[in-house]
Amino acid sequence: NGEEVPEIEEYVQENQPKKENSKLFGVAEGKNVILISLESFQSFVINNKVNGKEVTPFLNDFLEDSYYFDNFYHQTEQGKTSDHEFMIDNSLYPLPRGAVYFTHGNNEYNALPNLLGEKDYYSTVFHANNKSFWNRDVMYDNTGYDKYFDEESYDISDENSVGWGMKDKDFFEQSMEHLESLPQPFYSRFITLTNHYPFDLDEEDASIDRFDSSSNTLNKYFQTVRYTDEALEQFIQQLKQSGIYEDSILIIMGDHYGISNFHNKAMSQYLDKETINDYDHVQLQRVPLLIHIPGHEGETISEVAGQIDVKPTLLNLLGIEIEKDIAFGTDLFSEEARKDFIALRDGSFISEKYIYTKDQCYERATGELIAKEGSGILGTSDQGENKCKPIKEQVENELNYSDKIVYGDLLRFYDFDS
Ligand code: GP9
Ligand code: MN
Secondary structure, three states, X not given: OOOOHHHHHHXXXXXXXXXXHEOOOOOOOOOEEEEEEXXXXXXXXXXXXXXXXXXXXXXXXXXXXXXXXXXXXXXXXOOHHHHHHHXXXXXXXXXXXXXXXXXXXXXXXXXXXXXXXXXXXXXXXXXXXXXXXXXXXXXXXXXXXXXXXXXHHXXXXXOOEEOOEEOHHHHHHHHHHHHHOOOOOEEEEXXXXXXXXXXXXXXXXXXXXXXXXXXXXXXXXXXXXHHHHHHHHHHHHHHHHHOOHHHEEXXXXXXOOOOXXXXXXXXXXXXXXXXXXXXXXXXXXXXXEEEEOOOOOOEEEOOXXXXXXXXXXXXXXXXXXXXXXXXXXXXXXXXXOOXXXXXXXXXXXXXXXXXXXXXXXXXXOOOOEEEEOOOOOOOOOOOOXXXXXXXXXXXXXXHHHHHHHHXXXXXXXXXXXX
């Protein structure tokens, strides 16, 4: 019956996107929003090489003209891409298990497409897959999308498919026509597919050689990452030709990791490290985030950030002030102190100073282990002063609040207008 809502509302109040706090409030007012989710794209490929060749030459260039966040973390769980989508639109956490898109696709939400719809934005998703995959058709309808360009909107053949389906280059190319037909301003999300495990690619589409390690998966990963980088370059070229580019802001972001722990040995070889420990594992959960705003110069922003922050950031950029919301992210361009941590869905967190995971507290800057619970490895009874503990409790509390909202469908009791 929603009796917990006031407490949660009080907690999230300080996260509200506020005009006066944002350095960039309204700079993109009335612009189209093109948000591109890059499948399984991790930050370690950015400005990096394989066999002496740049992996992502286009993105490496493009980030020079964008706000580029190099400490931006994915916060997804079992719902993978759909968890990422859920956070982007709602600034709520996905669930600890299962996919919220499936289990709570009919809840009431205060999602971006709904909010933007009130400002006459037309909202769409482009993704060349079956519409009911991840229960997307239900969730998109529920949260205010006007149109989902699913696989039925594309000419898909053997020639233009690989692995999971349509190749990214063909996907973007065929999307252009649909995009050009949309009423403006629009909020359009694109979800790529080629860089999906097991990273299959036709020989003729590979511009760089495979890596050479014991992991076939990692070896192939670089080639599909490069393919998607090229697809992006072509798409942006097409956006420029159509004139849409100048009237749009672009948000480009990785959805979640692509290389799991299973490939740590090969990964340590690539990164030239002795091992991948738990600290390294958390750092590998970084995915790229680029925000390109026409007329703005590029800037690299290294503050800790996460997918939970996209919704409040976007609302401020578009100059949309909302009375109130239940959201856990903060505006990435806020001048006020941002939240002290980014929580991963398993309770790990990254704060300015520390990284906590699996009962271990590390110094963020150095990776030095400074405390560990329930083990004598540091040789003291309390295993070092656990500097992570206060934040850990906050993280647990926050994840718990978000879960209560989703499990209890609590937003149906919340009055967003008064
Ligand atoms: C499927 C695509 C990939 O439509 O989004 O899904 P994932 O396995 O990454 O969640
Ligand atoms: Mn995905």
